[in-house]
Amino acid sequence: MDEAIELARRGVIVTVFGDLMMVPATESSLYGLKTEGADVRIVYGPHDAVEIAEKNPDKDVVFCAVGFETTAPGIASELFRGVPENFSIISAHRLIPPAMELLMGVGDLQIDGFISPGHVATIIGVNPFRRFADAYRMPTVISGFEPNDVLLSIAMLLKQLKDNDPKCENEYIRLVKEEGNLKARKVLDEVFDVASAHWRGIGRVPESGYVLKKEFEEYDAEKKYELTIKNSVDIHPGCNCHLVIIGKIYPPECKLFGTVCRPEKPYGPCMVSSEGTCRIYHKYGAHFK
Numbered sequence: 001m002d003e004a005i006e007l008a009r010r011g012v013i014v015t016v017f018g019d020l021m022m023v024p025a026t027e028s029s030l031y032g033l034k035t036e037g038a039d040v041r042i043v044y045g046p047h048d049a050v051e052i053a054e055k056n057p058d059k060d061v062v063f064c065a066v067g068f069e070t071t072a073p074g075i076a077s078e079l080f081r082g083v084p085e086n087f088s089i090i091s092a093h094r095l096i097p098p099a100m101e102l103l104m105g106v107g108d109l110q111i112d113g114f115i116s117p118g119h120v121a122t123i124i125g126v127n128p129f130r131r132f133a134d135a136y137r138m139p140t141v142i143s144g145f146e147p148n149d150v151l152l153s154i155a156m157l158l159k160q161l162k163d164n165d166p167k168c169e170n171e172y173i174r175l176v177k178e179e180g181n182l183k184a185r186k187v188l189d190e191v192f193d194v195a196s197a198h199w200r201g202i203g204r205v206p207e208s209g210y211v212l213k214k215e216f217e218e219y220d221a222e223k224k225y226e227l228t229i230k231n232s233v234d235i236h237p238g239c240n241c242h243l244v245i246i247g248k249i250y251p252p253e254c255k256l257f258g259t260v261c262r263p264e265k266p267y268g269p270c271m272v273s274s275e276g277t278c279r280i281y282h283k284y285g286a287h288f289k
């Protein structure tokens with residue numbers, strides 16, 4: 001986020017998904033920069049950002065490539081097909097199985113099973129999730145996102161627990177194939193290498209991010225603009241997002257929940273989007289009591 005803000009300050013057109021606008025960076029957010037007049041534009045996908053670059057050949061355009069295995073193939077296929085010279089990306093994709101692996105190494109978490117993300121498995125297939133049942137005896141169900149999918153996935157996990165039979169099952173069979181999406185996996189392999197990556201508040205996690213391969217590094221905004229952000233604040237004082245997302249605390253256990261940090265004025269990243277744990281808890285938490 002700090003890099004995107006730095007580029008917006010330098011006059012680059014910064015393109016982002018809408019839910020990134022309010023994410024707090026060290027001093028401000030992209031929304032804050034936009035209110036000060038910077039050219040920050042919301043896009044619905046990487047192709048929109050490429051089109052902006054094509055229509056503005058005299059300007060530099062950067063796309064904040066943030067997301068998981070699900071969003072990365074879209075940007076990979078744009079780069080593979082060819083983009084204008086004035087286009088580049090900040091590659092901040094993160095990978096899910098290495099983060100789950102990290103959780104397995106955190107001793108005092110009370111995890112009884114994984115409801116694994118069906119959209120990620122749609123791309124990478126079932127295999128990367130098998131390890132949790134095979135190596136750790138952790139019940140694992142790849143799940144869709146409809147309420148009935150989640151309910152069925154929980155029922156499948158409970159049955160595994162009752163039978164003491166941990167395995168990796170696929171509830172989302174209408175979309176997730178054993179091998180995933182071969183075309184998407186191929187273009188990811190063509191464009192990205194897997195490398196260790198930083199997770200906010202957690203630190204570096206091995207093999208958990210995508211970096212552009214050498215052949216594509218001219219589109220790497222970090223290199224193109226020689227970005228070196230100094231004194232970047234990882235987690236703002238008092239924010240416990242890193243503990244929330246690994247399941248160590250519930251959002252209300254953060255002292256700032258609902259007071260300093262609210263959906264209309266998020267202090268930490270988990271309160272920003274409708275998919276953020278603190279934001280969800282703020283909306284529905286009363287039902288959990």
Ligand code: SF4
Pocket residue numbers: 238239240241242244251254255256257258261262267268269270271278
């Ligand atoms: S309530 Fe806000 S500050 Fe606290 S952990 Fe959640 S996002 Fe961070």
